[in-house]
Amino acid sequence: MTGRLGIDNVSPVISLGQYPAKGVVGQVFPVSATVWREGHDAVSATLVVRRPAGSRGGRAKITMTPETGDNANPDRRHAVFTPDVPGIWTFRVDAWADPAATWYDAIAKKVNAGQSAETLANDLEVGARFFERAEHKAARADTAAVHAAVTALRDESLSLEDRLAPAFSEEVREALRRRPVRDLHTRGLEFQVHVEPLSSSYGAWYEFFPRSTGGRAEDGTPIHGTFRTAEKELPRIADMGFDTVYLPPIHPIGEVNRKGKNNSLTPTSEDVGSPWAIGSAAGGHDAVHPELGTVKDFIHFRKAAEKLGLKVALDLALQCAPDHPWAAAHPEWFTVLPDGSIAYAENPPKKYQDIYPLNFDTDAQGLYxxxxxxxxxxxxxxxxxxxxxxxxxxxxxxxxxLIHEIHSTDPDVVFLAEAFTRPPRLYGLAKLGFTQSYSYFTWKTNKEELTEFAESIASGADVFRPNLFVNTPDILHESLQKGGRAMFAQRAALAATMSPLWGVYSGYELYEHEPVREGSEEYLDSEKYELRPRDFDAAEAAGESLAPWLRFLNDVRRQHPALHQQRNLHLHETSNDSLLAYSRVDPITGDAILVVVNLDSRSIQEGSVTVDLPAVGLAPKPGFPDDLGIQDSFPVTDLPTEQTYTWSTENYVRLDPDFQVAHIFQLPTVPEERRTALAFRDEDYDPRG
Structure with missing residues (x-):
């Protein structure tokens, strides 16, 4: 906006302020803006932050820091705040003329040019009058020092140096920082931040089918699992460090058009059908599948999970089997074709004859x-x-x-959008209130694709929180089919360290990689259509499981706040296109991690990694200079091997996928003086504005 003073390019602002940006309790929220005015007088800015309605405390005013240095944009201002409670916070940027900075700059230049006290008589009196104003605003402990500056500036018996000394003292400067004198105050527009607890933006998900936990009969036939048998899987999942168990739909499964094994249209009486074909005579979305147990059994399962530190995520699939109770009671909630039949779901070339999609336009009030x-x-x-x-x-x-209605009474409820679609829809759903989102990580495999993906999720952190699933019941990527066991370890390392949110579908730790046919991403003998019991303990005991690596990754994630962040992802240059390097830094603790991954699961790869020292706090960041200097050499500890090396800007790495797919380096803790600067991404201080 432009008032008496100009306030432009406030960041982050989502869709011109139509939607709130997203923040996290306990993590810094960076705000930037361009402020300007006519002429040469100084201008400053204040970040004004208001807490959620009903929370203790009022508003906070934070003086924004201007960029300085060779590559600085002198009109750009930065500040951070750290929300401590969830809810809707608001912020705005106010601009104001800074008479103190204007006077200090002008008098210093004139003195340095050799002008005398007589020549500067008006400037000295202007200063005295300004400090009289400042004395009235100053804190009680500062009034004496400010008054002394007024007196000295008017004392013609003193030398010019002595007349100026009190005004230039650090004591007076600090008094002005605490209680600045503001002229021409211009109020900016107010924007919202939806602040959620850390659990909304950080987590490790494990997906499994309770119905596959029943084991096998003596003849090898799978036995349908229940919530009680599923409880026996929870300690194993918790031991791997996962904190969220996600269950596919647990509702009754339709009988009409039920699918057989491998999505066949000719099921037998033994086929269990797809859990996503929801509803039968046993009930709909509010019921549980009778073979899994009862609602009481589900609650027992949930409580058992919570005792182990696991949260339970439930699938919300708004679709129906043909024999869902809604189909009979509310045919108006579906799309009726010209021949009178209800349209089943299609995603060409895929057909879902066992599912009716809902029509949200024919009876919106009733269906909503x-x-x-x-x-x-x-x-x-x-x-x-x-x-x-x-x-x-x-x-x-x-x-x-729907999300607004739920959050009005239960603001901590998390909604994860399983939407593999074009970016406007992905980000649009996130803007509408979805807490987390699936992403296209599964299909990003080479350095160019992963670099673009990493940059996009870091720059989109104010609205989009990607949950990086390495696989799903629907997605067995070609890289996992053909890349060997090292590919499973590599993809887990990328997902677990590239985002605060990641997920694994059961069987990944057993290296399941057989597709139903060449060129398909569907699993052979897909668990979506049949029971698939597994012996995880035997596989780990035989050394045939990826579980130890998953356990290690989740342990590292818990220990390092840098890996709880999203916007701090920064790419580093490598000399080999099969090596990807990136860092993450926590602006509050200074914790810093640098990851180097071998993207070739079949061959040893080696090359150099060029560490961007300012990005990891080992040198001043452009636009945010300091006097701490450059750390030319520094220790790094490779967490998987616990080996420590001395690194510098250029460093040699060699990764053999048969032994180690990735380095996860602990870097030196960032000095406190540099942490705030690292909260801002490069584009926030680009001198081109």
Missing amino acids: SEVLRVVRLWIERGVRIFRVDNPHTKPANFWAW
């Missing part, structure tokens, strides 16, 4: 109300996390309404 009832019912049953199936196929205004 029913979905809200269902979600609130599961919240009453203790579910606080919902993985939402295909939200991009439902109206945007529906999600905006």
Whole structure:
């Protein structure tokens, strides 16, 4: 906006302020703006932050720091605040003329040019009058020092140096920083930040099917699992360091058009069907599949998970089997074809004859109300996390309404959008309120693709929180089919360190990699259509499991706050396109991690890594200079091997995928004086504005 003073390019602002940016309790939230005025007089800015309604404390005013140095944009200002409670925070940037800075700059230049006290008589009196104003604003402890500056500036018996000395003292400068004199105050626009707890933006998910936990009969036939047998899997999952267990739909499965093994259209009476074909005579979205147990059994399962530090995420798939109770009671909630039949779901060339998609336009009020009832019912049953199936196929205004309704009473409820779709929809759903989102990480495999992906998720941190699943029941990427066991370790290392959120679908630790056919991303004997019991303990005992590596990755994530951040992801140059290097830094603790991954799962790769020293706090950052100098050499500890090396700007690395797919280096702790600067990404201080 432009008032008496100019305030432009405030960041972060989402869609011109239509949606709130996203923040996290306990993590810094950086704000930048361009402020300017006519002429040469100094201008400053204040970040004004208001806490959520009903929380203790009022507003905070933080003087914004200008950029300085050779590459600085002198009109750009920066400040951070650290929200300590969840809720809707607001911020604005106010600009104001800074008479103190104007006077200090002018008098210093004139004195340095050799002008005398007589020549500077007016300047000295202007200063005296300014400090009289400052004395009235100063804190009680500072008034004497400020008054002394007034007296000295008017004392013609003193030398020019002595007349100026009190005004230039650090004591007076500090008094002005505490209580600045502001002229021409211009109020900026107010913007919102939706601050959520750390658990909303940091986590390690493990997906499994409770129905596959029943083991096998003596003849090898799989036995349908229950919530009680699924409970036996929880200690193993918790031991690997995961904190969220995600269950595919647990509702009754339709009988009509039920799919057989490998998505066949000719099921037998033994086939269990797809959990995403929800609803039968046994009930719909508010019921549980009878073979899994009862609602009481589910609650027992949830409580058992919570005792182990695990949260339970439930699938919210708004679609129905043909025999779902809604299909009979509310045919208006579906799309009826000209021949009178209800349209089943399609995603050409895929066909889902066992699923009816919902039509949200024919009876919006009735359908909206029913979905809200269902979600609130599961919240009453203790579910606080919902993985939402295909939200991009439902109206945007529906999600905006539903999430707002839920968050108005239960603001901690998490919604994860399983939306593999174009960026406007991905980011649009995040703007509407989805807490987390699936991403295209699964398909990013080479250095160019991963670099672009890393830059996009870091720059989009104010709105988009990607959950990097290495696989899903629907996605067995070609790299896992053909890359060997090292590829599984490599992809886990990337997902676990590239984002605060990552996920694994059960069987990944057993290196399951057989597709249903060449060129397909579907698993052979997909668990979506049949029971798939596994013996995880035997595999780990035989050294045939990736579980130890997953356990290590999750342990490193817990110990290092740098890996809880998203916006701090920074790429570093490597001489080999099969090596990817990136760092993460926590601006509060100074914790710093640098990861180097071998992207070639079949061959040894070696080359040099060029460490961007300012990005990891080992040198001043452009636009944020300091006097700490440059650290030419520094120790790094490789966490997987616990070996320590001395590094500098250029460093040799060699990674043999048969032994180690990635270095995860602990870097020196960033000095406190440099941490705030690292909260801002490069584009925030680009001198081109």
